[in-house]
Structure formats: structure tokens, C-alpha cells
Amino acid sequence: MINSVRNTVLAILNKNNYGYISPSDFNLFAKQAQLDIFDEYFITYNNQINKENGRVSGTGYADAKKGTEEVIDYFSETSALTQSSNNVYFLPSEITTGYDYYLINKVLCYSGGLLKGEAEKVTHSKITMLNNSLLTKPSQTYPAYTQEAGLLTVYPETFNGVSDVKAQYIRYPKDPKWTYITISNGDPIFNQSLSDYQDFELPIEDENNLVARILQYAGISIREGDAYAFGKNIEQQENQES
């Protein structure tokens, strides 16, 4: 999809003689555009739930929430968390689990390889009281966790093994990269066989949206207001349709 998006963006820019964006600029704008759209999926998801609760949403093919869920689930990962010390574990990151996380959806606690329970996220303002509570103190069956500076602390402290904690989280999309080979007398030629090639991870339906957003970034970059306005216009039309 990335080549198609780039060709469309360049076609629009060239047709109107707005200018040209280099592959490296395109890759930067593509990353930014993808993150924008990715972020919007969560807002859309919430809006769709509100619509369902307002009884203005249907089922079957009219179930818009399902489609959004599918897109978000594409970015779902489940990984064991790397232990920092005792009951403290590193949050998912490129170094520990291979991906930075957008949000942690579920933390599972194991003991001796057996699943004991799903840990509940508790705020720092509550965890002390919770630990002192007779009835609701975190237990093996009902563990809890807090987050602090890239670390996740699990309660009770008996969860302290190397592989005691797993997380299901939503990762960020991989940075798109339009890769190419340079020929001596012309434009760069798209080559997706290079090792650092990375396509967009959003569904094909988002192609229009990606083009619109990249055009906006490109318009600002080349100081061409019309290009920005054109992109903005497409984006607004997309939003109205959804």
C-alpha cells in the first residue's frame, strides 16, 4: 500500500505543480500520518460504543465497532515481561518485548507456570489502601499492579519469578518505510525487497486518509497552503462519512 500512497501523493503534488517530496520526507510524513490515524481508532471505538448505548448503531454489516476492534486487535501482542527485580517488571518496549506499547490491556500472573489470575491496574493513590484492606488486598487469585517510569509492580509480592508476568498490549504500528533503489539518471525506483522495507499496517480502507494526512504534512513542508487545504478537505470528507 505504501507505494500506492506515495504515488498518489506525488501525483497530486505534481499535477498542481506544488512541488516534490523526497523519499526520506515521505517516510517521516507517512509515520506521522499513520500514528494520527492509529490514535483516532481508539477515539472512534469509544464513539461507536456510545452510539451503541444510544441505540443508534446496528448489528451485522452495520456493526462498525467490530471493524474498529479488528483493526486494533491487529496490533495486539502478548509477551512475557522481563523481570527487573522481585515483583517489578519492565513494561513492554522495543528492548524487552520487541515493541513499544500504546496501552496495556491485560496483565496475567502465573505461578509455577500456572495461570493464577489477571492483575488489575490500580492507581498509586489507591494501592496503599488496597494493600491494607482485609477484604480486597491483592491475592494470588486477584492480583493488582501499578505502573511507574517504565516499570510495572505486581502485588502480591509472591509473583516474583522470571516468567510470572505476561502482558497483552496494543503496540504502536511499525514505522512505514518506502524503500528504493537509485538509478543513475532518474527518480528513485520502489524496491520492496530491501530488508528495511515496511508497509503501512493500517487497513486498505485508510489509504485515502493516509494520502490526505501526508498531503497536509507535505503542504506545510513545502509551504504550499493549497496542498494542506486539499488534504484537510479530503480528511474532513472521510470523517463525515464515518
Next chain:
Amino acid sequence: MAYLSQYQYYENGGTAPTNQNWGSYQYVSLEDIVNNFQLMYAGNHSLINNEERYKILFHAKRAIQELNYDAFKEIKALQLTVFDNLTFVLPSDYVNWVRISLYKDGWIRPLNENIQLNSAKAYLQGAGGTLTFDVDGNVITTASELDTDRINGNQKSIYLNKNNSDEQTSVNSDANWYAEYSIGARYGLNTETANANPTFRIDKKAGVINFDSTMLNESCILEYISDGMEGGNDSLITVNKLFEQYIYAAIKYELLNSKFNVQEYIISRARKDKSALLRNAKIRLSNIHPGKLLMNLRGDNKWIK
């Protein structure tokens, strides 16, 4: 509880203790209750939304505690021998007592709670009634005369057991015998104290049952209720299936009732739901069988002489 094969049920899959699963089908675990509640009653399209799990857990446990206090008929019993100090330490999961009995000669003899005091704290007093204090400024305590007399068997009793005040104890003084008599006239038996068995009082703060001296070396059975919290082990907490729906309703009501901006009619509906389910469950658990009634009614034509 999970569904078990017959082998697992009867013999615990060959693992000791083999009786672990007997009767387990009557119960649903706390884990199941919280899990089911989160699945079925909480979520984006439910009345309960965005509530922390620990709140659900709290209200589930509180509902189970309340059921244990009166609705359940799950009475625990502990039998111990009362030794020289004439005390029976309350069990670790004790909440309230149902009945305390003396077990003797094959008979269970229910005991009465003494209406009089039988234990007290005492401060160590010096000459003129002065109190003595330790280095921390706390008054020094000592065994009270009341306790000492009770343990030594010298405390008089208004009950019909040992050292009854109506006993005419004779005292020899100056070569004459004198007898103790109750002051004032007596008109029949005081039924409140007309019991010859040992008596007791429960010192709740001290966590002991204090008996009179007639209980020395006797076997005592304490029937009591607990709160069903199984010593804080969440994985062992269970509730009778007849009350499962009530627990869901109770959690739902408590959450809605404490939530801001919930319409009163919704809270009211939840409250009625909860009350009705509790009533239904109590009726179900009461086990009123025609056969039992028949046994009782068979005596209705007996002549009262």
C-alpha cells in the same frame, strides 16, 4: 466449582485427601462469582461500567459475609476439653456463637449463659488503694478476685449447680454450727436460673469463654458461625448455589447505590431484585419437607395429661 468426573469427585483423582470434593457441587466459588459478574453484568452496554474489580470483589465478599451471619445454616462445631484456667479460646474464624454444650456420658447438654459477671480485670493496688505503674506509665494489672474465686471454685452461683446460694453451708464457729440462708422469702423456682449445668460467659474482647468451676476437665462443644472468608484465602471462599443469583443482585445494587448520577428508579429496582432473591433463596434453603411436617403432626392427637 468446576465440573468433575465421578472419579475426581469420589476419590479426588486418587490424590489425598480423597474426600476433598465431596459435596462440592452445592457450591459456587468466589472466583466464579466475580468472573461471571464481570462477564454478564459489567461492561460497555451494562448498568455497571468502568468499575474496578476490587469493588466487585469487596461487595461479593460482603454479601457472602452477610449470608453467613444469618441466611446460611452452616454452623461450625468445635469440641475441646476445658482445663484448669476454665477458659475455651474462641476459634480463629469465630464471629458469633449459636450454642455451647457440655458433652458428658454420651449426652449433649446445652449450657446457659450466666447472667452474672464471672470475670474481671484488676489493677494491682497498694496500701490505701494506690495504683502501681510500670516504666511506660501503664497501670499494672493482676488477676481479679472474681476470676480467682471462679477458678478455685469459690464463687457463689445463682444457678442450681455447684456453690448455689441456696445451699445451706454450715460453718462451725465457737463450737456452734451456723448455716447460711437466703435472705427474704422465696416464691417458687426462679426459672431463669433453674439449670444445674455449668454456666459460661463470653469475654468477646479477650476472645475466650469463661466457665464456672463445674466445667473443669469437662468436654465442651462450641457451635458457632463464621463469615465464610476462609482465613483470607480467596480461592477457598464458596457460597451455596441457591444464593448465587442473590450475590449478583447484591453486588449490582451496592455498586449502583454508591455510584453518582444513577437514577433512583434503577437503584430501587436493584434493591427489590436483591431482596426478592434473598427471600427466595432462604425459602429454598429452609428445606420444608412434607415428611418432616408429617412426623410432627403425628403427635397432634396425643392426650395432654
